């Protein structure tokens with residue numbers, strides 16, 4: 011609750027709304043005690059006095075009545091009617107919703123049918139029909155507005171109740187022999203009440219506006235009694251000659267509605283956990299770069315990642331997802347990057363082309379050189395021209411990585427057309443050829459499928475085809491086979507292997523599965539907690555792992571390509587990267603850990619091509 | 632597609648029936664003798680007797696409903712006593728004017744709202760986003776009838792750019808430019824709130840979509856950012872925007888009642904309010920059923936649009 015209030019008031023606009031609304035409420039509560047003139051006493055001699063005339067702070071209306079006094083009394087009436095309508099609508103609507111949700115079945119069905127039909131009306135038609143039947147008047151307007159809002163409450167509260175009605179504590183109460191009435195009142199209602207209150211706070215502004223509207227039309231409060239709506243309605247005929255009589259009540263309605271809206275938005279935001287975590291921020295087109303320190307030198311590799319540091323800045327916490335990683339591939343080479351989830355391997359891969367979502371991602375150091383050119387901090391257009399053209403990605407889980415509303419052919423064609431000026435027909439023909447290349451049967455027909463019409467293996471092939479579209483030099487494959495069953499996985503791996511041999515493609519293959527690495531990769535780098543802990547030729551590492559972590563990873567691969575159960579066998583959890591322990595990050599899970607493992611930084615050492623980050627390696631490298 | 636439309640039309644029949652039942656029930660709330668209440672000041676003994684005969688008001692409720700429904704299905708909505716003409720004729724004439732106003736406002740609020748939302752999302756926390764957020768906040772808080780009055784004061788009275796009210800100039804009007812001149816202000820005033828709501832929703836729908844993996848895929852392919860936003864992201868966001876357009880159409884139609892009063896626009900809304908004040912209940916009843924039915928049909932069109940956009944919806 012405290013956190014909620016703090017969040018609410020951190021939102022300056024919401025606080026402003028609260029202050030304005032509070033002031034208005036205070037004013038109307040004090041109205042009977044203020045030295046005001048009688049709002050209904052007419053004085054034809056004093057008609058249309060301007061604001062700030064003596065005795066009439068806001069002037070007078072067409073009958074010479076004091077506008078300030080009428081405004082405050084009118085506000086009082088409008089607020090009272092609006093709040094009353096909200097209370098009535100909430101009570102009746104919630105009762106209907108609870109009954110429908112609690113009893114379910116036929117009762118629910120019939121009630122909700124009725125509610126749906128009421129909701130099929132544009133709201134004002136229903137209100138007008140009710141006022142027409144009952145006759146104009148403030149009470150009838152109140153009834154109409156309340157009635158129109160009943161379905162809204164009924165539907166919302168029913169939803170909540172249905173969820174609650176299935177829970178154990180309700181069953182328990184039933185078994186204990188409680189009657190329906192008591193269960194609803196003592197068990198359900200307390201749980202539903204907060205939702206009712208929130209729903210009310212979001213609709214009360216509306217109801218104030220709606221009742222004012224009916225009065226404005228002359229269907230609500232009748233003279234001489236005036237709420238804000240009828241004040242505005244009456245002033246309309248003199249609007250052109252004496253605008254102040256309209257502006258005064260109109261502005262008041264505006265202030266009330268706006269302050270309620272501001273407050274309501276604030277409440278909603280404060281209750282929304284996504285906003286707190288900053289998860290509703292949109293990722294920029296490229297990752298934010300705030301590089302400190304030296305920029306590493308050029309090398310002659312095709313793609314070289316040098317001392318890369320990528321962090322996530324969430325609030326004032328900093329997660330060091332990648333802490334100084336160096337990797338490189340040559341043409342035709344396949345490099346495996348292996349680690350548990352959270353080890354920083356995917357973030358490393360995404361950093362290459364600036365695809366780490368930012369916010370919250372920030373690249374804080376290092377370089378990524380493609381054919382010698384540094385891509386970190388490169389201009390957007392430079393990066394875009396290389397994305398998918400020279401360096402392409404294959405992502406995990408193609409159901410979420412392919413656009414659900416475009417045909418796969420369109421998505422393939424777009425990959426081509428983003429980099430080459432080719433006609434639509436030509437792009438389509440190429441798309442079909444690409445689908446054939448990745449061995450999708452019946453490619454001419456499949457090209458017009460939507461992703462959801464394909465199987466998982468098929469979609470993954472589309473993902474690969476998309477990466478191949480522009481014959482790139484490097485493919486970065488981020489766990490492309492995790493979601494697939496073993497046979498499909500084997501097919502896809504051999505497909506990638508063929509492509510590498512045929513086209514001289516460099517592949518960076520990210521996985522958590524040593525079996526897959528053994529099948530495909532020339533070299534392997536093992537990542538743990540954002541750093542490389544071991545690297546070397548695949549066969550050498552497999553035969554004689556040097557890091558205790560690598561050894562365990564290999565030990566829990568039951569067979570080649572065994573899949574995801576593998577890593578569950580390592581005891582302990584990978585560390586949270588905002589709070590790395592001093593010294594070796596693996597120490598808490600390591601059997602061989604010694605005192606000095608936790609003392610200082612452990613460096614990556616060895617004779618090329620092997621290296622290990624461990625003080626007591628399994629074998630010397 | 633044709634099959635889907637027919638399926639939706641059939642499923643609308645119970646809703647349409649429900650609407651007539653609800654209106655019928657509301658009208659039976661009328662206190663006192665219905666014939667006298669319906670006729671109001673026109674309640675001469677002959678009229679009362681004729682109405683009792685026409686509507687079967689002396690019969691039990693169910694029978695009365697069936698008679699009423701039957702009459703309606705044959706296009707007989709009764710006779711307006713205050714206007715002394717068939718209700719349907721009056722409604723059709725007025726509906727035309729309302730459609731021009733509400734239709735324009737709806738197109739405006741959809742275009743402006745989505746555009747504002749997209750710009751806002753694409754420049755999140757930038758100056759444009761803040762400006763739009765502020766305007767939207769003001770827009771959704773001003774009652775449309777007050778906004779309309781202020782627009783008249785500013786643009787018609789002070790600046791003299793536009794006519795104060797009405798649909799056509801009384802002298803020498805009647806052509807399209809004249810209509811447009813009269814249409815601008817009421818259409819804008821009517822669109823304001825819905826524009827704000829749609830802009831807000833579009834912004835959050837876009838932000839939601841922009842975090843999706845397939846947007847990252849589009850960027851990884853090298854799709855230019857403009858196309859990522861206006862193509863990939865907006866298309867996906869439309870899936871959640873379109874249903875709200877349907878709901879907002881209802882609000883636009885509702886708001887038209889106020890705007891027609893403020894701008895003296897000769898539409899259904901003003902007709903209904905006048906009819907209520909004159910207690911011409913058959914006119915109210917007919918107007919409400921007619922407009923509600925149109926709204927139901929409109930929402931079917933919205934569903935069809937949604938199914939065209941989203942192939943995952945089974946048609």
Ligand code: SF4
Nearest residue numbers: 594597600607624625
């Ligand atoms: S440095 Fe020490 S704690 Fe870390 S892996 Fe090696 S032996 Fe284990």
